[in-house]
Amino acid sequence: MKVSELSPDALARGFAQGGLRLRIGPFVTQLRTDLRSVAEAICFFYGDYELPSEETVCDFHVRLESPPGLRRWYRKQVVFLMDGQNQFQPFPFDLAPPLFEWGLNWCISNRAHQYLIVHSAVVERNGRAVLLPGRPGSGKSTLAAGLLHRGFRLLSDEHALIRPEDGRVVPVPRPVALKNESIPVIRELAPELVLGPSFHDVTKGDVSHVRPPESCVHRAHEAALPGAVVFPRFDCESLTQLEAVPKAAALMELVDNSVNYGVLGTTAFQTLANLVDGATCAALDFADIERALDALESLT
Amino acid sequence: MVSPNRRQLWTVPPEAQLEWRTWNGTSVVFNPASGATHLLDSVAAEVLKRLETQPTSIEELCERMSEFLYSSFGSSLDPTFQIETLVTKFDELGLIAPTRP
Numbered sequence: 457m458k459v460s461e462l463s464p465d466a467l468a469r470g471f472a473q474g475g476l477r478l479r480i481g482p483f484v485t486q487l488r489t490d491l492r493s494v495a496e497a498i499c500f501f502y503g504d505y506e507l508p509s510e511e512t513v514c515d516f517h518v519r520l521e522s523p524p525g526l527r528r529w530y531r532k533q534v535v536f537l538m539d540g541q542n543q544f545q546p547f548p549f550d551l552a553p554p555l556f557e558w559g560l561n562w563c564i565s566n567r568a569h570q571y572l573i574v575h576s577a578v579v580e581r582n583g584r585a586v587l588l589p590g591r592p593g594s595g596k597s598t599l600a601a602g603l604l605h606r607g608f609r610l611l612s613d614e615h616a617l618i619r620p621e622d623g624r625v626v627p628v629p630r631p632v633a634l635k636n637e638s639i640p641v642i643r644e645l646a647p648e649l650v651l652g653p654s655f656h657d658v659t660k661g662d663v664s665h666v667r668p669p670e671s672c673v674h675r676a677h678e679a680a681l682p683g684a685v686v687f688p689r690f691d692c693e694s695l696t697q698l699e700a701v702p703k704a705a706a707l708m709e710l711v712d713n714s715v716n717y718g719v720l721g722t723t724a725f726q727t728l729a730n731l732v733d734g735a736t737c738a739a740l741d742f743a744d745i746e747r748a749l750d751a752l753e754s755l756t
Numbered sequence: 757m758v759s760p761n762r763r764q765l766w767t768v769p770p771e772a773q774l775e776w777r778t779w780n781g782t783s784v785v786f787n788p789a790s791g792a793t794h795l796l797d798s799v800a801a802e803v804l805k806r807l808e809t810q811p812t813s814i815e816e817l818c819e820r821m822s823e824f825l826y827s828s829f830g831s832s833l834d835p836t837f838q839i840e841t842l843v844t845k846f847d848e849l850g851l852i853a854p855t856r857p
Contacts, residue, residue, distance in 0.1 A: 704782035704795060711793050718791050722775055725786035725793065729777040 460503035468495035477514060479506040481628030481676050482617070483568070484513065485560065489520040489552075491534065497553035500652055501631045501665060504673040516563040520552055538563055554655050554663055557631060561614050564628070565715045571617040571626065572727045573715040578611035578625050579603045581756045584683025585625045587616050587735075589713040592660075595690030595742065598638040601666050602749045605646035608756075610672040611680065615715070620727045623734070624679035629672040631665035639664045641745055684736040684755045685710065688748075696747035698740050698754070706737035762818075762836075766843055767811040767855045774808060774851070776801075790850045799828050803842045804851060811855045814839050 459467065459478070470476040475488030478498070489495065519537040523546055532549035535542050536559035543562055547555050565573060576589035577600035586608070588596040597613050604610055611627040618625055631652070634642055639662060643651060650667040657663055685706055686698070701709070710728045711717055717724045736755055742748035768774060775786040783801040785794045796804065802824055806812055812820075817839050825835040846852040 702782060703779040704777070704784050707777065707784050708793065708795050717793075721791060722773075722786065722788050725775050729775075729784070733777075 457507045458503065459498060459505050459507055462507070464496060464499050467499055468492055471495050471498075475519075477508045477510070477512055478502060479508050479512075480560070480630060481612075482626050483515040483564070483628065484508055485516045485518055485563070486514040487518050487520070487556070491520055491522075491552050493550070493552050494520050494556055497556065497652070501667050504668075504670045516560070516567065518556075518559060518563065520556060520559070522549070536562075551655055551657060553652075554633075554657070554665070557633065557665065560630070564615055564617075568615075568617065569716050569719050572620055572717070572720055572724050574616040574618065574710060574728075575614070575713045575715055576616040577613050577632075578616045578627075579608035580611055580625075580680045581608045583680060584756055585611060585680035586752065586756060587625070587682055587685045588688050589616070589685065589710060590688050591713075592635075593690065595638075595688040595748075597632050597634055598642065598690070598745060599688055599740075599748060599752065601632045601634060601638075601642045601649060602645060602745050603752060604632070604649060604666070604669065604672075605642075606749055606753060609675060610668050618682075618727055618731065619679065620720070620723050622679075623727060623730050624681055626679045627672070627676045629668040629676055631667060634664050634666065636661040642666065645745060682731050682735045684738070685732065686737075686752060686755065687739045689739060689741045690743065691741060692743050694741040694743045696740075696742045696744055696751055698738050698751040701737040701739050703732045703737055707732045762814040762840075765811040765813050765855050765857060766807055766847070766852045768804065768808040768851060769853050772808075772851070774804075785851075787849075787851055792849065794849065794851070799825065799838065800842055803839060804846060807843075807846070807852050811857070814843055817843075 472490040475486050477484050477486050517539050523533055523535050533546035534549050534552040535546050536544055536555050574589050576587045577596040579586050588599055590596045600613055610629045613632040616625050652665045654662050654664040772789050777784050781798040783796040818836050
């Protein structure tokens, strides 16, 4: 059964009464929440995703709820719990939908150690995965959304999940998070992409998410070998420049962008070294999104 | 920096099991014992590899690597200072340790 096969009311009831399971890429998340806004966000962004049966083993058990006490009613807040444990400081209540995404990022980063996890957007075309590793603000999500517009398949917006056994990147297609100026840029560049509502967060600024195209969700079982690693460097005053990065330097930068390198140790080193060995490595300085996309397309 | 004893033997501990990858003369080394990853140029890599092969002193490294260093840097640099600096740094990073014959 897919999310879209349930009415919004039925979905909200399911989340509130014991929770529902949601399959996102290789992960099954059990979500319990009585917050209507979260149910509506799931309805909007995850309509094409599977709702596994109650017997399905879950990777993450997640709850979003109002905290007890005054904050349930006054200057309302929302908390994210995984396995019953509160993982973050409370967020303003109206940020509950993006908190689900941020919380899921946390779950993957801290639990999915069967993969080597790199902080990276990943897209694919012609069987080759393109990794766009970088810190927040580097432009990776904006580029990923732009590449969707150019016909690339989204594997991930936030995490490259690399299988150590064969070096392939496992898809975990989820809403692409755009921030601040990139929101109107993508709206104008790619009007066919479906953007959700904007939220304002004190630390991140304005945030809006792009719904993954249905085709990306349907192909979530198709892992891909990395063909290119491109380190994006957004600077509003940059000219567009794609330049080769020496493989040793690329490996060091991937290590720096790895989430669980210290957990996996030698396996992580070998996996990243093999990845670099087989991929074109480059850095992309850009300010203009169209020219940046042209440069990236030239790699595939 | 206090100059290390040039006759002191240094080695990569056998249990270190360093992992290496090299591209175009630049190496990346992973030390499982520390979990750290290091970027090494050709000279640093050559010194570390020699210490990984067998216990060696700074004095011996200078003698055996004179041709290599000359081809890398010409006559403008003092190889002893370079090797002393590298050995000191490798020791600080936990890549090598002093040893006895």
